[in-house]
Amino acid sequence: MTGTKENRGPVLGRRRMGNLASGALLAGALPAVSFRSVQAADSSTFVSGFALPMNLDPHQVYDVPMQSMMLNAYDNLYRYEGDPPKIVPWLAESHTVSDDGLQWEFKLRPNLKFHDGSPLTADDVVYSFRRVLALKLAPAGAFLRILKPENVTAPDPLLVRFKLETSYAPFFAAIPSICIVNPRVIKPNEKDGDWGKAWLASNGAGSGAYRIDPKGYRPLEYLDMEINEGHFKGWADNPKPVKKIAYRPTKETSTRVLALLNGTLDCTDPNLPADQVEQINASKIAYVQKDVVMRTFVIRMNNTKPPFDNLNARLCFAHAFNYMGFINDILGGYATRDPYPMPENLWGIPKDAKGYDYDLKKAKEYMAKATAEGAPMKRPLEIHVQSENEQSVQGAQLFQSDLAQIGINLKVVGNIWSNLTTAAAKPETTPDMWVHWVSTYFVDPENWVGQMYDSQFHGTWKASSYYKNADVDALLRKARATVKQEVRAPLYEEAIRKIMADSPDIWIYNSMQLQGFNKRVKGRRFCTVGQGAELRWITLAG
Amino acid sequence: MLRFVLRRCALVLPSLLGLLVVTFLLIHAVPSDPAVAMAGDAATPEQIAQLRLQYGLDRPIWEQFAVYVGKVARFDFGESAFSHRPVALDIVQRLPATLELTFASLLLSVLIGVPLGVAAGLKHNTWPDHLLRIFSVLGVAIAAFWFAIMLQLLFAMNLGWLPLRGELSATLSKPPVVTGFLLLDSIVTGRWDAFADGLRHLLLPAVTLALGGLATIVRFTRSGVLDTLQNDFVFYERAVGYRWPRLVWIYVLRNSLTATVTQIGLLFGGLIAGGVVVEAIFDWPGIGSYTVQAILTGDRQVMLAVTLLVGAVYAAVNILVDVAHGLLDPRLMERA
Known part of the structure; x- marks a missing residue:
């Protein structure tokens, strides 16, 4: 990393040092100067700043960091590709579904192989799904109610059959969430019938485009992967892929940006703060890629607690949030206003439905109506935020300030995710209001409205407004029991119209992801599932 | 003993x-x-x-x-809720990095702080002493995160002399694990490339972490030297013709270090705690970031194990400090 005098950066002058200091003090407002590029990695190693999952077992953890790892190290029967995301055949070359939606069959491609060279067959798919159902951890959520382990079978080596307990249309949408693992490397490492849980948390057992190097792994700190030359997709579509992926997640924004600017990081994580965009785009070495994703930002209201059990009160709050002020002034315009209870770029949205606008006059009118109906609008209220997440704090503070103007006393309470999800398990412990995002676990309205507003999900954090409307329940249940999208779409549209009329929550925006890239990175393809983390398409210039 | x-x-x-x-x-x-x-x-x-x-x-x-x-x-600390791995394994993998950083900082603090403290004591109320006093106050007052970013901007970004973050360059493979300490393992396995690279990665976080301790050691050593210089034995030994450097660096220093050694013991705990911030800024793969993650995710097993571990390390260091006191002044051992 040392260099000759010629290729060193300019010497620090007193004024420049002052600039640097003030920039750093402003936490992120780093000065627009060109730093010396040290380019730590060669053109065969991609240094990724994506966050790492809590461990490496894709059947134990299912969140955005896991998606970024599993899309490279594992394969699935079907996979989401492209923008907007389309579900495409992957390990399976086709599938069929019975008319009643209860039996699904997936035909595998021939000659599939795991990283250890052993063949990947239907039996391995059966093992993988049974393992998910046995562990009962995060990715099992979409399947536990509708699939019994014995009903996943392999009639022949290239055919997998699923018999569902009830018709469940989102089943297909959730198929890409399950990675196919290699039982031949897991079984020898099982302990006390744990399905190799402890072992796979730090090792790989996949068939994906890249192979995990267990020696290059420390949880949440770093992970190395090597290319799998024998991947079933081949490499004809990318003759110069990166040979090694080095995950080096950064914890601090300032370090993350500096690492991108001096070339030691090829990409940051996809959650760069908006105030970093200008600084990065001004550099010669890096740029910020902006992509609209499916990740909604919502303020939940506990509909069981007064005054939120009153419709006029809820409408008052819905009109008291300064949506565009928040998006434009705090987020720098890097988000799209989404007045619906799910991403506005997903099917099933009733485009004719109007959302709520910021209008304190209307808010006051609804407040007066709610008060006349006995709602305790003057009761001190609490909004819980994720303290470590600045944006949730800023949103709550903005809301607090507007509500103060109409005489509502809102207290902002700092909290952490695990406490909030614990509290959300019961209506009596759920805060008056709290702030969170809903990411894309699978691309289907079920991921948002289905699980947020069907009362059978009460007790989960997603359904923490404890909203209950029998008509909505019926519509959502009918929609999830119907296979054809053209039949389901109007059902969701109708359900959403009713939900919006009841205003159980405050829906604010759909996210735009901001991710910094080194300019040497070429060929990136974006898909909202995994937030563009699939790296088999990437090449590095130079 | x-x-x-x-x-x-x-x-x-x-x-x-x-x-x-x-x-x-x-x-x-x-x-x-x-x-x-x-x-x-x-x-x-x-x-x-x-x-x-x-x-x-x-x-x-x-x-x-x-x-x-x-x-x-039975040394079973349970399973981490977020890594789903045995907590003991996670700690065993991470503790060496934290200890390496802590010891490096302590070493820097002592090796630089003690001579500066002696110099300040000998030159008290002159301009070097005034300068060192300002430095001591600044050293304690400056926030670690600010100092860390300044070092990153200067040495990693502008001069390009040292790495910005991490424990080892992404292009280098880690040496085989023998002790878990990267530098030691690099020496033991003859991986001199990893040793040199690891040492360069260690410098900025170690200097950041050392600053506060260094300032404290300077102050305590200065004060100890000033007190000792007032003792009769110093006048006597000067009178009988002891050479001044020998008198200062052996007899005066030995009698001045009691309070400094106590501070070093206390500092050790402070450095492990302070390491949380420094580890986060420099992406140092120690127990600091692991602990923060455990707190944010409500991972009780990790929080308990790390607290117990830090308590045990702190207790061990205090025993060592007591022993050091005894060696510096055998009367203390006899009284105990």
């Missing part, structure tokens, strides 16, 4: 048990359910209830404590 050390060790056990009780109660007072963290974002209430049952989280707190103490006695 042996009896003295054994007696100190015996006193550590009840202290650690007390620490465990207090930490256990405090962690359980937080309204967070580890089963929720373990189950993950997309879990159903049934999945969470199953985990609660599986890990005994539905049992009374005293029963949970008894089970935990029994496990700890």
Whole structure:
């Protein structure tokens, strides 16, 4: 990393040092100067700043960091590709579904192989799904109610059959969430019938485009992967892929940006703060890629607690949030206003439905109506935020300030995710209001409205407004029991119209992801599932 | 000496048990359910209830404590809710990085702080002493995160002399694990490329972490030297013709270090705690960031194990400090 005098950066002058200091003090407002590029990695190693999952077992953890790892190290029967995301055949070359939606069959491609060279067959798919159902951890959520382990079978080596307990249309949408693992490397490492849980948390057992190097792994700190030359997709579509992926997640924004600017990081994580965009785009070495994703930002209201059990009160709050002020002034315009209870770029949205606008006059009118109906609008209220997440704090503070103007006393309470999800398990412990995002676990309205507003999900954090409307329940249940999208779409549209009329929550925006890239990175393809983390398409210039 | 050390060790056990009780109660007072963290974002209430049952989280707190103490006695610290790996394994992998950083900082603080403190004491109320006093105040007052960013901007970004972050360059493979300490393992396995690279990565975080301790050591050493210089034996030894450097660096320094050694012991605990911020800024793969993650995810097993571990390390260092006191002044050992 040392260099000759010629290729060193300019010497620090007193004024420049002052600039640097003030920039750093402003936490992120780093000065627009060109730093010396040290380019730590060669053109065969991609240094990724994506966050790492809590461990490496894709059947134990299912969140955005896991998606970024599993899309490279594992394969699935079907996979989401492209923008907007389309579900495409992957390990399976086709599938069929019975008319009643209860039996699904997936035909595998021939000659599939795991990283250890052993063949990947239907039996391995059966093992993988049974393992998910046995562990009962995060990715099992979409399947536990509708699939019994014995009903996943392999009639022949290239055919997998699923018999569902009830018709469940989102089943297909959730198929890409399950990675196919290699039982031949897991079984020898099982302990006390744990399905190799402890072992796979730090090792790989996949068939994906890249192979995990267990020696290059420390949880949440770093992970190395090597290319799998024998991947079933081949490499004809990318003759110069990166040979090694080095995950080096950064914890601090300032370090993350500096690492991108001096070339030691090829990409940051996809959650760069908006105030970093200008600084990065001004550099010669890096740029910020902006992509609209499916990740909604919502303020939940506990509909069981007064005054939120009153419709006029809820409408008052819905009109008291300064949506565009928040998006434009705090987020720098890097988000799209989404007045619906799910991403506005997903099917099933009733485009004719109007959302709520910021209008304190209307808010006051609804407040007066709610008060006349006995709602305790003057009761001190609490909004819980994720303290470590600045944006949730800023949103709550903005809301607090507007509500103060109409005489509502809102207290902002700092909290952490695990406490909030614990509290959300019961209506009596759920805060008056709290702030969170809903990411894309699978691309289907079920991921948002289905699980947020069907009362059978009460007790989960997603359904923490404890909203209950029998008509909505019926519509959502009918929609999830119907296979054809053209039949389901109007059902969701109708359900959403009713939900919006009841205003159980405050829906604010759909996210735009901001991710910094080194300019040497070429060929990136974006898909909202995994937030563009699939790296088999990437090449590095130079 | 042996009896003295054994007696100190015996006193550590009840202290650690007390620490465990207090930490256990405090962690359980937080309204967070580890089963929720373990189950993950997309879990159903049934999945969470199953985990609660599986890990005994539905049992009374005293029963949970008894089970935990029994496990700890067998060095079983349970399973992390977020890594789903044995906590002991996670700690064994991470602690060496934290200790390496802590020892490096302490070494820098002592090697630079003691001579500067002696110099300040000898030149008291002159301009070098005034300068060092300003430096001491600044060293304690400057926030580690600010200083760290300044060092990154200067040495990593503008001059390009040192790496910005991490423990080792992404293009280098780690040396085989022998002790877990990267630098030691690099030496033992003859991986001099990894040693040189690791040392360069260590410099900025170590200097950041050392600053506060360095300032404290300068102040305490200066004060100790000033006191010692007033003693009769110094006048006597000067009168009989001892050479001044020998008198200062052997006799005066030895008698001045009691308070400094106590401070070094206290600093060690402070450095481990302060390391949380420094590890986060420099992406240092130690227990600091692991602990922060555990707090944010409500991972009780990790919080308990790390607290106990830091307590044990702190106790061990204090025993060493007591021994050092005894070696510096044998009268203290006799009294104890």
